[in-house]
Structure formats: C-alpha cells, structure tokens
Amino acid sequence: MKINFKKMLLQRYVLYPIIVGSITYLLLDFISATPMKDVMNQYSLYNTIDQMFGVRISFEDGQILYSYLVGFAFGTISQVTKHIKKSIGIGFVSLVITLIQYYMCFYLFSTIAFFVIPLEITVLLFIILIFGFATFTKVRDVKKA
DSSP: OOOOHHHHHHIIIIIHHHHHHHHHHHHHHHHTTSTHHHHHHHHSHHHHHHHHHOOOOOTTTTHHHHHHHHHHHHHHHHHHHHHHHHHHOSSHHHHHHHHHHHHHIIIIIHHHHHHHHHHHHHHHHHHHHHHHHHHHHHHHHHHHO
8 A cells, every 4th residue: 555645745734624624614604603603612622722822712713724624634534534435335334434524523633633733744844854954965975976
C-alpha cells in the first residue's frame, strides 16, 4: 500500500474543508435559527475556546472556523474509513458509516482538530526544514566535488 502524502495533505487541508465545510456552514446557518444554537454554544467548540482561552466567540463569527474544522476532521477520519468502505462496498452500511463519521466530526473531532492543526503544521514545517536543509547540503557537496 503506497501512501501519497501530497494528495493526503491536499485532501485534508483543502478539499474536505471546502466540500464538507460548505455543508457544515449551511447546517450551522440553519441551526442558528433554532434553539439548538444555545446547545451548540454551551457544549461545542465555542465553549471550549471560552474556557481555555477566555475568548468569547459569537455563533455567527465562529461558523467559518467551525466549518473548516469539521471539514478537516472529516478528511482526517476519511483517510481511515475509506479502506473500510472499500471492503464493504457501496450501500446502506457505507452511507451509515459516512453519517456517523460526519456526526462524530461535527461534535467531537472538530474540537480535537482545533488543537491538532497547529501541532501538525509545526511538525510538518520542522520536517520540511530538516529535509530541505539536508537536501541543500547534499546539492552543495555534490557541486564542490
């Protein structure tokens, strides 16, 4: 099994946040007109940010951030569940797995993604710097010889 890291990073950081994030944005727009908005403010990412950092974000201001985080979390989990879905095939069970995956990303994994993204970007930049420096020194050593 070959892993294409560029494709995986593109899917996790760009494609899934655009596709799943737009669906989430529309869902959050619908939720903002219902009493579910108070539950979201109390038990989701908004409350976590308020408790951890003391920053109060309004529901409407946090919609884009929340949508991106749900898309990122969905993309991350999709890297694992795509193999399960291939073995099951297309059908009702695959649809149920996708809906459970979205539900978990909407309520749980988006909050975790809020803390994982900065850590992951820092590690990726560190790895790029190490390999970039190693490649640069190899090229310079070859030119000297």
